[in-house]
Amino acid sequence: MVDESTEINAAASDDTLSEMRDLYSIIRQANEAYYQNDEPVLVDAEYDKKKERLRQLERRYPNLKAVDSPTGKVGAPPAEGFKKARHEVPMLSLDNAFSVEEVLEFDAKVRRFLGWDIGTPLEYDAEPKIDGLSLSLTYVDGLLRRATTRGDGTTGEDVTRNAQTIPEIPERIEGAPSFMEVRGEIYMGREEFKSLNERQEAASGKTYMNPRNAAAGSLRQIDPEITRNRKLQFFAHGFGKISEPLGATHAQAMTRLSEMGLPTNPITKTCSNFNEMKEYFEGIEQQRSRLAYDIDGVVFKVSRISLQTRLGSSSTAPRWAVSAKFPGETAWTTLRRIEIQVGRTGALSPVARLDPVTVGGVVVSNATLHNEDYIAGVGSDGQPIRDGKDLREGDWVKVYRAGDVIPKVADVDCSRRKGGSTRFEFPKACPACGSAAPREETDAVRRCGGDIACPAQQVERLKHFVSRNAFNVEGLGDRLIEQFHSEGLLRQPADIFKLRKRIGSGENSLQEWHGWGAKSASKLFDEIDSRRSISLNRLIFALGIRHVGEGVADRLALHFGTWSAFDETLTSACERNENALSELVSVEGIGETIAKSLIGAFSDPNIKKAMDGLVNELKDIQDVERAQISDSPISGITIVFTGTLAAMTRAEAKARAEALGARISGSVSARTGLVVAGQGSGSKGKKAQELGVRVIDEAEWLDLVGKAG
Ligand SMILES: [Zn+2]
The missing domain is CATH 1.10.150.20 (5' to 3' exonuclease, C-terminal subdomain)
Incomplete structure (x- = not known):
């Protein structure tokens, strides 16, 4: 839509005007999708072409240019108008399982953590995974005080006024705990989605690609009256901080929330073994198309809340829940081109440019092709995939999508291949800088050496x-x-x-x-x-060193505490200083590969110079965000576990210590603050005594963390 204040240039034809109108609307929608919903609707090349065409027209007919033309600014304006609000308990996303077998693996991981064998009964509560938008509702003394989107998990957007327009969300609750964060999903039913798009179309407004986008777009309206007209719905599925327990199991807690007047999903089930979990998963998948709302899988949660507490969370996801996704939908289309993208660590990744096709309600025009071998039709184990059929430009290919995962090419129909098609020649040099892109023997990808x-x-x-x-x-x-x-x-x-x-x-x-x-x-x-003021774990993660993800960055930050300690040890390790090298690999979770990658980065003079330049620009590098638990007696202390503990597995003990702000190390050194010696602790206990480090037994340990928790 051209802005009303635009003056119409009499010399331009109606066609020009309508072309510009179309371009405005297409580019604005693409910007919005890209910048605010993180979901591109146009491939980059198309986007650039459309924008260039609009620029041309604007130069030729300057009077037609809208005052808010998208050529005049970069991206869509940031979502203004919402205050930020911090969650009392982080809103983490769930780990995914892409098959029933992976659910079995999840169960095994839970049991390993708890030290339970397969015979010990362990119940899971199962529920459909609603394809919507996560929301946290804070009730104080039974009154709705705040509604917050997930945001980055720690801080979200305050959308209270919008949430108040949703009839299913009660303003006041009788008999609620004095403080309660209710977690759930905002969604739009399929009927309402259809009717909304029809209404939007009739009014020449924005239409939505799927119910999830529609729910997100409708909740995050600056004007809550628009939200009110969108008929959003809500299912509660959990809780964050709470002043008193809601029940001993997840199912009991949900019943309690439902009694308080919060909507909960009725098609849930408590499963007492894997067969029941599998049955539930398959049953829900069969019902899927008949439900009034979109779902994309099933969530399994360890039923007992006390076990959930023991299992805790990693930095990214709770250890007691998994989201099992339904197999994705598929569609056939033409693979137009294979393009090579160069990643952050130099990896050359082939991307398929496809004729746009709708897969599971979303238009797909790109798909990942992983690497050279994948295009050639060979798996990483050397076994043929797609019956060993290679992928060529111009091929008729089957594309699939599973949940939010990037689309993939699953199959190719060679019978439709025209004569003259040739095998794809994977480049041996970086397409961006021309540097040689060798492939190491153990590596599935080629990497640019630039x-x-x-x-x-x-x-x-x-x-x-x-x-x-x-x-x-x-x-x-x-x-x-x-x-x-x-x-x-x-x-x-x-x-x-x-x-x-x-x-x-x-x-x-x-x-x-x-x-x-x-x-x-x-x-x-x-x-x-x-x-300029940043936490050490974020800084280390931000450096983008290969193999150093968030979890590794957290551990390094927890261990070293300050940038200078980290920098010094790495610099010494680059000079092959034995103490520094052994300290580095003693950090829990840091193996040979990660250590090598770190040393590689620190010993490259250009990378080191860039890091020093960055640190120079920073004002304040704070201690790890997680270690802010100052009232814990082990906060900031480096702990070494040795021997076997009877009451909990090593993994649980470590997770508990980390949750209380302690650092975990694999070997005893002068930095060690405490050694917890279980049954059969050997040389580590002795070394601790030599260094004068405090050693405690399991009973003292339980006492210590019992007091802390
Ligand atoms: Zn390059």
Whole structure:
């Protein structure tokens, strides 16, 4: 839609005007999908082409240009209008299982953690996984005080006024605990979704791709009256912080919530063995198409709340729940081109560009092709996949999607192959920088050897650096990074912190050169400056070193405590200092591969220089976020476990200690603060005594954490 204030240029034809209108609407929708819903609807090349065409038309007919033309700004405006709100207990997402067999593996993992064998009865509560939007409701003394979206899991958006328009969410609850965070899913029924799109279409408004997008878009409306007209629904499926228990099991807690007037899903079941879990999963899959709402799987939760507490969470997901996804839907289409993308760590990843096709309600135009072998039709184990059929440009291929996972190519119909098609020649050099891209023997992928000199790697590293779980600079989206990179403003993460100086004012400024408003420009710079203070675990993760994911970064941060201790040890390890090397591999969860990768990064003078430059820009590197449990007697202490514990497995003991802010190490050193010696502890106990480190037995340990918890 062209803005009303636009003056119409009399010289332009109606066709031009309608073409521009279409382009405005397409680009705005694409921007919104890309920047706010994280779901691209156009492939990059198409997007760029459309935007370039619009620019051309605007140059030719400047009077037709809308005042809020998408060519004038980068991306959609950030979702303004919602306050941020912190969750009392993090809203983690669930680990996925993509088959019933993986559910069995999940059960085995739970049992290993608890030290239970397969014969010990263990109940799971099962429920359908609603394809909606997670919401947390805070009730204080029975009154709805706040509704918060998941956000990054720690902090979400305060959407209270919108949630209050949903009839199924009670404003007041009788007999509720004095403090209660209810967790659940906002969704839109299929009927309402259909009718909403019809209404939108009739009014030339935005239509939605699927009920989940419609629910998200409807809840996050600045005007709550719009939300009210969208007929959203809610299912409660759990809780966060709570001032008194709701029941001994998950099912009991849900019954209690339902008695309080919160809607809960009626088709749940308590399963007492794996067969029952499998039956439930298959039963729900059969009912799927007849349900009034979209689901994409089944969630299994360890039933007893006391066991959930023992199992706790990793940094990303609870250990007591798993989301089992239904097999994805499939569709056939033409594979137009195979393109090579260069990743953050230099990996050359082939991507299939497809003729757009609808798979499970979503338009798919790209699919991952994993690596060279996958295209050739060979698995990582050397066994043929797709009956050994290779993939070629122009092929007729079967595409599938499972849940939110990136679409994949499952099969190819060689009988439709035309003569003259040739095997795909995988490049031996980086398409972005031309560096040789060798493939190591143990590696399934080719990697560009250009490292931080490779422009493609630079861009991907920058994107990773500002991502949610790293420096979380929301205002600096992918497209903006690409643009700044192409203009030479960004090469390394440190450059991000120099942006204000470079383009904050003057003729090259965001306002003058890029046409930004003064308010949004200063908002971006302020956001960047606020990240000069960052936690050590986020900093380590943000560096984007290969094999160093969030969990590893957490452990390194927990162990070393400060950047300088981490930096010193790594620098010494690069000089092959024995103590430093053994300290590094003594960190729980750090093996040879990770240590090698870390040392590789720290001994590369260019990478090291970039890291030092970054640290120079930072004001304050805080201790690990997790270690903020200051009232715990073991907070900040490095603990070594040795021998066998009777009451809990080693994994549970470690998880418990970490949850209380302790650091875990595999070997005793001068840094060790406490050794917990179980049955049959050998040399480690002796070494601790030599170093004068405090050693306690299991009874003392239980006493200590019992008091702490
Ligand atoms: Zn390269």
